[in-house]
Amino acid sequence: MTLTLKTVDHLISSGLVSEDQRIDMEKIAKTYAIAVSPLLASLINPDDPKDPIGLQFVPAISELTHTNEELADPIGDHAHTPVKGIVHRYPDRVLLKAVHICPVYCRFCFRREMVGPAGDGSLTDTELENAIAYITKNKQIWEVILTGGDPLILSERRLRNIMTVLSKIEHIRVIRFHSRIPVANPERIDDAFVSALTASGKTVYIAIHSNHPRELSQPMKEACERLQKAGIQLLSQTVLLKDINDDAQVLSELMQGFVSLGIRPYYLHHPDLAPGTSHFRISISEGRQIFEQLRGYISGLCQPTYVIDIPGGFGKVPVTKDYIDDTAPECIRIRDYQGNWHNYPPRP
Ligand SMILES: *Cc1c(COP(=O)(O)O)cnc(C)c1O
Numbered sequence: 236m237t238l239t240l241k242t243v244d245h246l247i248s249s250g251l252v253s254e255d256q257r258i259d260m261e262k263i264a265k266t267y268a269i270a271v272s273p274l275l276a277s278l279i280n281p282d283d284p285k286d287p288i289g290l291q292f293v294p295a296i297s298e299l300t301h302t303n304e305e306l307a308d309p310i311g312d313h314a315h316t317p318v319k320g321i322v323h324r325y326p327d328r329v330l331l332k333a334v335h336i337c338p339v340y341c342r343f344c345f346r347r348e349m350v351g352p353a354g355d356g357s358l359t360d361t362e363l364e365n366a367i368a369y370i371t372k373n374k375q376i377w378e379v380i381l382t383g384g385d386p387l388i389l390s391e392r393r394l395r396n397i398m399t400v401l402s403k404i405e406h407i408r409v410i411r412f413h414s415r416i417p418v419a420n421p422e423r424i425d426d427a428f429v430s431a432l433t434a435s436g437k438t439v440y441i442a443i444h445s446n447h448p449r450e451l452s453q454p455m456k457e458a459c460e461r462l463q464k465a466g467i468q469l470l471s472q473t474v475l476l477k478d479i480n481d482d483a484q485v486l487s488e489l490m491q492g493f494v495s496l497g498i499r500p501y502y503l504h505h506p507d508l509a510p511g512t513s514h515f516r517i518s519i520s521e522g523r524q525i526f527e528q529l530r531g532y533i534s535g536l537c538q539p540t541y542v543i544d545i546p547g548g549f550g551k552v553p554v555t556k557d558y559i560d561d562t563a564p565e566c567i568r569i570r571d572y573q574g575n576w577h578n579y580p581p582r583p
């Protein structure tokens with residue numbers, strides 16, 4: 236398999252879905268983009284309907300079930316967008332969303348209404364200039380976080396241009412990428428590509444999105460080595476997902492896998508309230524129970540911070556008693572970093 240699977244026909248001919256699922260799959264494909272990279276497709280056992288890689292990328296009929304608490308913009312990106320492509324929610328850092336396509340489409344994606352060929356599109360050259368102008372003008376911005384979509388899907392030329400422009404902004408000290416490419420298409424990360432990601436005088440981080448130890452393939456490991464050799468710092472981010480990694484054993488293996496590769500575990504995300512993703516969600520108390528089984532049993536280096544993004548754009552907070560009040564049986568309340576409390580799930 237050498238091509239990314241992008242259509243229902245591709246999925247059927249690869250054996251990942253059966254012919255009698257065609258009608259449902261076509262229905263899902265009308266709303267949400269599909270892509271499974273060759274490497275990840277090769278890691279799926281097509282005979283196992285609960286394969287942890289397959290569940291992440293092969294569409295499921297449950298995606299057509301939308302529940303009341305789900306939100307098109309679950310983490311409130313739109314509320315904090317001063318210019319197209321920028322999300323400025325916290326004082327010292329911004330998201331720069333230059334692109335809205337991904338190498339693979341995770342079925343649980345929190346930005347699923349914005350990503351994909353039919354999503355928000357990529358920034359034009361002028362829009363990118365305007366976004367950079369916003370960063371240049373706002374001197375309290377210390378860190379630029381390239382996300383999207385997947386920023387590492389951009390051409391080497393465009394990445395190099397962005398890094399060159401950012402490296403000239405004095406108040407920017409750190410440039411961070413959030414990406415699935417090291418897991419989905421590690422072959423893309425060759426030496427020339429790596430050199431496009433460095434910027435003189437800035438520290439560069441890549442937070443690698445990975446949810447299951449089987450995603451840590453040999454080609455992925457080699458790509459990480461090439462990035463590290465260039466001085467790029469690697470972090471992990473993982474989404475806690477029902478039937479995929481809602482298990483202390485699997486999470487331990489994943490975190491130890493990261494640390495063995497020199498990747499520092501950063502965030503374990505509680506799943507967001509994205510449309511058609513209820514089959515991936517577990518409750519906060521279930522999540523906490525699983526997460527607590529890591530502390531002490533595996534190295535302190537292997538402990539991510541378990542976080543939840545408060546719906547509506549109030550930011551991420553740790554899922555701990557300091558921030559979560561679940562003493563009232565009918566509704567959980569979450570405190571944001573500014574001290575305000577919010578109902579979870581939110582109620583109109
Ligand atoms: C998640 C996020 C960040 C990064 O938050 P950290 O806690 O620094 O990782 C920044 N801006 C926005 C809008 C975010 O959603």
Ligand code: SF4
Pocket residue numbers: 336337338339340341343344345346347350383384385414415444
């Ligand atoms: S790579 Fe990230 S943005 Fe893209 S589909 Fe997966 S979760 Fe969404």
